[in-house]
Amino acid sequence: MTVKFFWKQDCPKCPLAKAKVSTMENVEYFSLDEPGGLAEAAFYSIMATPSVVISKPDGSEVVAFRGDVPPNEVLREWL
Numbered sequence: 001m002t003v004k005f006f007w008k009q010d011c012p013k014c015p016l017a018k019a020k021v022s023t024m025e026n027v028e029y030f031s032l033d034e035p036g037g038l039a040e041a042a043f044y045s046i047m048a049t050p051s052v053v054i055s056k057p058d059g060s061e062v063v064a065f066r067g068d069v070p071p072n073e074v075l076r077e078w079l
Helices: 014-021 035-043 072-078
Strands: 002-007 027-031 051-055 061-066
Touching: 002 014, 002 035, 014 072, 027 035, 051 072, 061 072
Parallel strands: 002 027
Antiparallel strands: 002 051, 051 061
8 A cells, every 4th residue: 555645835734644644654745836746636636735545556546535634543544
């Protein structure tokens, strides 16, 4: 499984969410302030930050938390 973290520079909730996912394995970070991050966000229909998407190796979404900081227990449950 891969954890994809989507964030923006001016997002007030993003630092807390980033701290939570940074303790996990296989995390990919995508800034929505950059074209590459926006492209990946479009693929996963990300419209708010912070967002966390847990995906299979083929890229298919398993579970997502859009626009909120997910609880640690919930993240670990899905990994």
